[in-house]
Amino acid sequence: MTAAGPRESAVGPRESAVGPRESVVGQSVERADGRLKLAGQAEFTGDIRLPGMLYGAVLHSPVAHARISSVDTSAAEKLGGVAAILTGEDLSDLDPYYGHALRDRPIVALGKVRFTGEPVAVVAAESQAAADAAVALIDVEYDELPVAASLEKALAPDAPLIHEEPARPGSAHGLGKLPDRDGNVCYRYSFRRGDVDRAFAAAAVVVEGEYTFPAVYQYSMETHTTIAHWHGGELTLWSSCQHPFLVRQEIAVLFGLPLDLVQVIVPFLGGGFGSKSYTKMEPLTAAIARKAGRPVRILNGVHESMITTRRHNMTARMRTAAAADGTVLARSCQAWLDTGAYADNGPRVTATAGDAAPGPYRWQAVEVAAHCVYTNTGPAGSYRAFGATHLQWIGESQLDEVARRLSMDRLEIRRRNLLRPGEEVRPGGKPLDADLIGDVEKTAAAIGWAGGERGGGEPPRARGVQGGRPPGRYRRGRGVAVGLLAAGAHPVSMATVRMGPDGSVTVLVGTTELGQGARTVMAQIAAGVLGTPVTRVVVRGTDTRYTPYDRSTGASRSTTVAGLAVQRAAQDVLDALLETAAARLEAPPQLLTPVEGGIQDASGRGMTHQELVRARFGFDGGELIGHGRVQPEGGSGSYAEGPVFWEVCVAGAEVEVDLETGVVTVLRTSTVADVGKAINPQLVARQDEGATLQGIGNALFEEMHFAPDGMLLNDTLLSYRIPAFRDIPATMNCSIVENGDGPGPFGAKGCGEGALAAVPAAIVNALADAGVPMNTLPLTPERVWRRIQDLKTS
Amino acid sequence: MMEKVSATINGTPFKGEVPAEELLLDFLRDRLGLTGTKQSCEVQVCGVCTVLVDGNPVSSCCYLAVDIDGREVETIEGLAGSDFHRRAADAFMRHAAVQCGFCTAGMLLTAKALAARGAGDERLGDRDEIATAMSGNLCRCTGYRSILDSLTELLGGTT
DSSP states (O other), rough: OSSOOOOOOOSSSEEEEEBOOOTTOOOOOTTTTTTHHHHTOBGGGOOOOTTTTTEEEEEEEESSSSSEEEEEOOHHHHHHHHHEOOOGGGGGOOHHHSSSSSEEEEOOOSSEEEEEOOOOEEEEEESHHHHHHTTTTTTEEEEEEEEEESSHHHSTTTTTOOOOOOOOOOOOOOOOOOOOTTTTTTEEEEEEEEEEHHHHHHHHEEEEEEEOOBBBOOOSOOOOOOEEETTEEEEEEEEOOHHHHHHHHHHHHHHHHHGEEEEEEOOOOOOTTTSSOOOOSSHHHHHHHHHHHSSSEEEEOOHHHHHHHOOOEEEEEEEEETTTSOOOEEEEEEEEEETTOOOOTTHHHHHHHHHHHHHOOOSSSSEEEEEEEEEEOOOOOOOTTTTHHHHHHHHHHHHHHHHHHHTTOOHHHHHHOOOOOOSSSTSSSSSOOOOHHHHHHHHHHHHTSSSSSSOOOOOOOOOOOOOEEEEEEEEEEEEEEEEEEEEEOOOEEEEEEEEEETOOOEEEOOOOOOOOOOOHHHHHHHHHHHEEEEEEEEOOETTTTTSOOOOOSOOOOIIIIIIIHHHHHHHHHHHHHHHHHHHHHTTOOGHHHHEEEEEEEETTTEEEEEHHHHHHHHSSSSOOEEEEEEEEEESSTTTOOSSSSEEEEEEEEEEEEETOOOOOOEEEEEEEOOOSSSHHHHHHEEEEHHHHHHHHHHHHTTOBOOTTTTBSSOOSSSSOOOGGGGOOOOOEEEEEEEESSSGGGGOOOOOSHHHHHHHHHHHHHHHTTOOOOOOSOOOOOOHHHHHHHHHHHH | EEEEEEHHHHHHEEEEETTTBBBBBHHIIIOOOTTOOOOOSSSSOTTTTTEEETTEEGGGGGGGGGGGGGGGOOOHHTTTTTHHHHHHHHHHTTTOOSSOOTTTHHHHHHHHHHHHHGGGOOEEEEEHHHHHOOOOOOOSSOOHHHHHHHHHHHHHHHH
């Protein structure tokens, strides 16, 4: 390098080299990636073009359940521009099954297809158009089998078996010994505490019901995109994945490679919400690239991403018992979650749903049995607040019904029964680490419910006439909901912090930037420890070859777990700075303070980071490298011992229902981000607002429709509607609660998922308060209108 | 079949041949390397691929490249650096209205077309009107409020 570098500066203490600092932790600093994204310059996987890169297209099965009797690719091979075609026959040298929970899914269909849309063959060609045209020329003959495209069909005594082979556990389910498969039930999670029968027998009130929850599409706007490039026996993947290290592990096992020969690079992600967790399109892309001998890109269309992963639809039965004074006694819940044709994260979703079923109350007895069920539909996996979103609206609507039957205030029944900090949530697991009563009172107050303090009353119901509208046509109601979500996943994260000779800082951490603002928050954590200006801290994307291990980006774990690793790594660098400063300033380290851009002693003498690094190495070079590690403490880190923390799911809603049309309008929402410490309050609020709108979509209109033959009927954004600008409630309040009770850096704990579980529950409760109790989501106008007619006649 | 196209793209003349069936989105991204325009729904619902043709927002996923013949096209790469973009970017940053960033370019281009309706359109400062006008742009991350706050501030200021 010939350009003039920084001048050699005098190394040694001097006055006023550094000034006081205001911690950036807790400040809403600008997003580090914001201006790049605003300029259209942020690079996503689909923006990458490798030399010689081919374009992939997938042949999807047109039927839901069938034996494949023949695959003829000869016509497709002759098409100009076609470089390679992959079918099941190309996988004979591999054990081609993957799945982190159950190793049940072949890279492409082998002998049999299990859902409409399952990949049967893949074409790689010089252009996307050629690949698409070639796919249409592949001739496949199917011998159709009976289809079980619903929970009811899959659980029937004569149901066709969707998987006949023995189940094999995957390598990252974290659920201990998996129970044997029972028909199409691939996983069960159950527990029983206390004497359930006696508690129900003693109850003054028992509420019971059957409930239905829909399949939902996460719709990250960037669809699943992967590029695979084999070179010299190594494999490099660029992928829109949330969990690059778990992808690396599965790919290495599939292709028989050591971990270090599989490199996973993650550019910016255009949203994730769980849809890009674990392994998705990577095995298939790697397999076709292996055959083609050239890099291949596969970029899903929305219709393809919808059958790559979705949220589990579910049916459930629940009973809740309470004493005459409103003390809750017992709850019993059975749930069946439809995981589609392959387990994906279904077992974990099922376990989390089971844990969410009781709700955070002081029960005498509880029994829960949650089942994960194969059907001939697209596979279901993670979606933000999974499990909790499935069960919270059910449990909370039953609690409201208990209160109504006892003529009790719905806030009061929660005050009376909610767990308090330190109480047991689940035997052997982490006790409650949040003030739920404080949270629910805040959320109620925020929607104008006069219940901010003890003894607060019910909102007036059924305010009729507004603004000259027909009297009696519109009714309003309010609701709140409280729940917990087991968060943090397996607590293993590493981070490295590097400080260069100019004092600039690079943070290497495996958290992927989905839009949540992880790079900004990680920079703030490092800056907060070191005193480096946050604009001089850079956090890059993940490259498994150079970035230290991080289990995953999900379960609201990044700030808490990966952030703690970053804090420790930054502290490691700070310790080195203090050591050098102590020698140079001739002061004991305990009398030195990190200040803006440097270290200062008690008398105000200081050295800048730049001076300290140079002093340490004796020239304008070298760097300080700090390591941070988070690992299970005093246990295995298993799901049973967890969670890392309980994510709070608290929200309130006010709705209006049009009794003539069944249209439900959400007027007000409130959420509580109980985050221990908000590293960046603005980003915390955005998490809750985004989750609120997804919650409105989940509650009011989002639903994937599978026909009895397994065909997904609404596989475009034309027929699958997500919330738009006009769906924002007139008032959307987010209260940030900072009790410093998180296990993460500066007392922080994660956020961003709880609102998605709580908002639908609050909406359901608000609608019941308006006189229309519902047991099926989403609350479409037709469903609500039919319910209103039923209520009129009953 | 190739067709001759003569157009102005981000202020620069373009003359060349494009396949008759090629979409404007693919033309911009694959042929010109203007990858700031993203692809998502492919059915003209999400607004992610919005660009301006003669100042009007169009979904480039459903617009043939040959149809830009004789017209002016503006993408995020052209908008960036303009005074409007600077003010918009400041407003979006102030309100933290960018999360994953996939929808952002389309939002900004639709907003520019709205702003161009200009002083004659007094509704532009009204939140509800802006929300309605932005209905063709979806965002799955933010919950919209921060974007609407940014746009209300931005467009309100231009009327």
